[in-house]
Amino acid sequence: VAKGAGKNQWRRYQAHLHGAMVERLELRSALDHAVHEGHFLLAYQPIIDLGTDEPVGFEALVRWHHPTRGVVAPAEFLEVAEESGLVVPMGRWVLDQALHTVAQWRRILPRAHQPFVSVNVSVRQFRDGAFVDMVEQALAYAGVPPQALMLELTESVLDGDHEPIWADLAVLRDLGVRVAIDDFAASSSALGNVRRRPIDVVKIDKAFVDGVVDDPHQLALVAGLINLAQALGLTVIAEGIEDPAHRDLLARLGCPLGQGYLYSSPVDGTEALSQMTDRLPLVA
Ligand code: C2E
Ligand code: MG
Ligand code: MG
Ligand code: MG
Numbered sequence: 001v002a003k004g005a006g007k008n009q010w011r012r013y014q015a016h017l018h019g020a021m022v023e024r025l026e027l028r029s030a031l032d033h034a035v036h037e038g039h040f041l042l043a044y045q046p047i048i049d050l051g052t053d054e055p056v057g058f059e060a061l062v063r064w065h066h067p068t069r070g071v072v073a074p075a076e077f078l079e080v081a082e083e084s085g086l087v088v089p090m091g092r093w094v095l096d097q098a099l100h101t102v103a104q105w106r107r108i109l110p111r112a113h114q115p116f117v118s119v120n121v122s123v124r125q126f127r128d129g130a131f132v133d134m135v136e137q138a139l140a141y142a143g144v145p146p147q148a149l150m151l152e153l154t155e156s157v158l159d160g161d162h163e164p165i166w167a168d169l170a171v172l173r174d175l176g177v178r179v180a181i182d183d184f185a186a187s188s189s190a191l192g193n194v195r196r197r198p199i200d201v202v203k204i205d206k207a208f209v210d211g212v213v214d215d216p217h218q219l220a221l222v223a224g225l226i227n228l229a230q231a232l233g234l235t236v237i238a239e240g241i242e243d244p245a246h247r248d249l250l251a252r253l254g255c256p257l258g259q260g261y262l263y264s265s266p267v268d269g270t271e272a273l274s275q276m277t278d279r280l281p282l283v284a
Helices: 002-037 078-084 087-108 131-142 163-175 188-194 206-211 216-231 244-252 269-277
Strands: 040-049 054-066 070-072 116-120 149-154 178-184 201-204 235-238
Touching: 002 054, 002 078, 002 087, 040 087, 040 269, 054 087, 054 269, 078 087, 087 116, 087 131, 087 269, 116 178, 131 149, 131 163, 149 163, 163 178, 178 188, 188 216, 201 216, 206 216, 206 244, 216 235
Parallel strands: 054 116, 116 149, 149 178, 178 201, 201 235
Antiparallel strands: 040 054, 054 070
């Protein structure tokens, strides 16, 4: 009996594995289709000056516009996009679309209120060696200056051997593109490495921001991080601000910029533009 049960369990396990594999393959082929058809859209979340509460830029966040499932969040497809390499053409679409949109906004908005757009990029996008050319072409095609673009790379790029990526980022930074480290959680290796890398901005991860009000240890870490960043000439963006208490404390600690549901969830391009125009004085 025991042996029979074991065999059944094994079969069920095999069937489960098979099912998961089929699901992944299906996801991959649907994603491949989406990349070819351009079935994506971008949501924009304002990046706020914590001193004035005004938006200064927007982070572009990709969504999959699925024909039957509707709008699909990146958590559900980014892993497959990365390991299949589809993140490369998808990332190109994201960059083009984000720059096209920020170009439109900048044509409409007055000189003193020109927003930038911040685009998430995966280390995988650097692998074919054409990243710098791709960004330069996208900027030229959209007709925006490099200062209108910020690139976000996650903290993991700071550990391990990514010299070719840093070389590319140094070139883009010399042009005027800004480089941000996303989801910064101040692991000791990350802290030690920011100083010697071509970086302009660190984005403090939401997990850290959440702790500042209730946890003195987290508060001390974030305060230290803000001071360190300032000493290194870096800007700080606090991510995931949901609560006015967090906002007030971060502002008091000298954190210059922030984003989060307190201000706005990610919205479509039209809504993002109204967030900017609604704040303009009536007579320019
Ligand atoms: P991220 O770059 O750290 O983006 C912040 C995420 O937190 C976004 O989720 C945003 O909607 C969410 N968020 C913003 N404010 C709040 C808040 O106050 N509270 C909470 N709980 N969440 C908040 P989203 O849009 O689902 O994106 C998830 C991740 O997917 C992003 O994290 C980024 O790493 C990745 N991603 C998004 N777009 C792209 C892209 O175009 N290319 C690549 N390679 N990755 C992308
Ligand atoms: Mg980001
Ligand atoms: Mg982030
Ligand atoms: Mg994050």
